[in-house]
Amino acid sequence: MSGDGSLEHLKREGRIVVVGASLAGLRAAETMREKGFTGSLTMIGDEPYEPYDRPPLSKQVLLGKATADRTALPRRRDIDAKWRLGVPASGLDMAARRVRLADGDEVEYDRLLIATGVRARPWPNEAEGALDGVFVLRTRDDGARLERALAAGPRRVLVIGAGFTGSEIASACRERDLPVTVAERGAAPLVGALGGVIGEVAAQMHQEHGVDLRTGVMVTGLEGDPSGRVRAAHLSDGATVEADVVVVSLGAQRNTEWLAGSGLGAGPRGIACDAGCRAFNIWGIVTDDIYVAGDVARSPHALFGYQFLSLEHWGNAVAQAETAAHNMLSEGMDRRPHVWIPAFWSSQFGVNIKSVGVPPMGTEIQVTQGSLAERRFAAVYGYQGRMIAAVTFDNCRWLPFYEHQIETTAPFPPPFSTVDRRPEGHKPMPADFPDPSVPTHGPTITLSGYSPADRTMTFTPARH
């Protein structure tokens, strides 16, 4: 292929199609233009809006400090694209290199980037989920609706699921002085992402801020009043919580259904790709013209035993999009791997939380700086004698150091002393992650072996 000018041709007048017009899609498009792609670029998105940013939706927007329609992503450059907004892609013909749209249109491509992300996992009981006052939070419209509901001053908000998003929602409610109950199936908030030791700290944060935190319980049903408004929730421990706003925060589902039958290696756990962002077909053979990036992607990471990582991280979407874009316009040895170190931030109850690496891989944890009780600390996770992740609460300036340690497979427990090491930080302890087969809320990181056709997997949120 190389040397015959086909790459030059692609760059000059090829057709590139991006499905999923959000963070990853936009950053990829910008990168392609920056790298001199002058051909036609089509951006397909099912939402009617131009790309916007999601993290503020559960933070500033819920606090009423920003409106949902003001979170448009800043543009790095003009991308001169044909926008097909408000229409989902509904199918893919790999042989003919064509994307089908729900409105019947078809778009041909020479290179395709799939960045369809994830959507909020809905309440499993459809009728209950349809009650007035039941919300999820993923999109700008969700954010605007939920903010309106909070501004109306509900008597009590119930948040189901205490992952990052659920915890941020609870935090926003408290900041607005709204009574809030959080129900979490696991033993503590954030336990799926950061383990039980840190989960305990998160639980204290909830309680000290007046959240009515119920852990180790499931919501078994939602109950509406005759007018179809939600009024109460029933818990597995027999309790009833009266609430007029219920936010279902049970994690996410990958947007891959539109690829069913296409032959691409896409399933409920995402779209498997190689480290260069090239999608696999269902046989595990890499395609050369279809790329994936962002929340929907599942890619092997050399630093983490070539495990396939699915990340729901803002920074990953950006970095993976840039790598995908680069590789879409390169060939052979010029292609780069996506070797971004997973990194995540959150902000809740006035605390800035950041992590690097893959905490759920950790079996042990050690507080290397600060103190859990003060909720200002840095802790590292250990896996088979090496440092695999780190987390900081209000201490993020040290994080680059830990990131470097993780990158260089530094030993665990760390053999060195640090400033601000407290007595509690002298020894590692079990990190206390729940058994991965028991769902808590949706994880922000999942690891898996490689199995592109694993479509029979089921997930049962908040059920036995």
Added chain:
Amino acid sequence: MTQAILREIIDYANRANPYPLYEELRKTPVSHDGDGPYVVSTYYEIQSLLHDPRISSDAKNLKATGDDPLGQGQGEEEGATLPPSFLKLDPPDHDRLRRMTNRPFGPPHAPHRVHDMREELGGLVSGLIDGIATTGNLDRVDLVDQFAYPFPVSVICRLLGVPHEDEPRFHVWAETLAASLDPDPDADPAQQGKGAMDARMELGMYLAGLIEERRKNPGDDMLSQLATADGPDGSMTTMEVLSTSALLLIAGHETTVNLITNGMLTLLRHPDVLQRLREDPALSVPIVEELLRYEPPVQLLPQRSTLTEIEVAGVTIPKGASLWLILASGNRDPKRFENPDRFDPDRKDIQHLGLGSGIHSCFGAPLARLEAQLALSELARRLENPRLLEDPPPYRQNAVLRGPRHLTISCDGVRP
């Protein structure tokens, strides 16, 4: 034994242009010989050490002070009677004091403090430039004595809430203390040391009095807020308020003087950029950033030490060793910046080390930036045809806080 290269850095003969020396130094990212400090000169190594929790800023962790050739110039910011300021503390004490100091100064609790000083700073700048115009002798203007020096001291006074009528006394103390940081090889060191000690005593007593008064009648100045603070971190002791305000006083203006003076010197050496700034004051923002890279007012951080044995760029540094991080050298590392010796305000990727990084990154950065931006753009706009009378100008002795002692220019007039 003092390392040859350190001797050269300190050697006054190299003050005007230490950059060739730094270039030499970078050939060995971590250099060391004898029992002197480990000197780190390359960008990425410095950057990572600034975020390395195995590195301490607390002098107590130094095994032996070694032969610190800058010893006499260091640590003078606080008197023997004051507890160390947060600049020289590690977490958790550092974090607590810095947090408490930040409450009345910056976001999230005081997001408008610096911004709201804009007009006041503008007024100070105009007043000083008016002063240059009225002294009449435009053939010989010393931008240090007549502008870059008095400006930041006044700013600190306003910030702390030093009453206007006391500002002159404050200026004298500040100047004496600053001079002690800048040892004059011809002066009698004992005499100079005593002068500084007296000044510090007087300043300390003055501040202590002011603190007492502010506790009774708090205003919205920083001293009042530090003295009466009662937040989640509790309150500061009087000694802590004293050492913190002394830190703000010295660190807050010594560096700004140099930033402004180095800035004017650089602009006078690059008349095209000066002209662009004259036409577009908004250019002062990227100019100041590039200056912080190109001529940082703090050239090196000489007071870090290792808590444990660490490896940096293939060199094993033992526990308790003294580290010098040469920020100014890292800022000109060609592995990090393209064409590093070029002064280029249009540079896009400019994450310099000029204000440090990590938990000790410059506390007063937002204020220092604003002061320098206003100062440089106004000087550029109002001075007509400014010319440097001496290049290089005479430098101050200090190798750490490096900058000209005088910057003598002439100009054709001062625009209104």
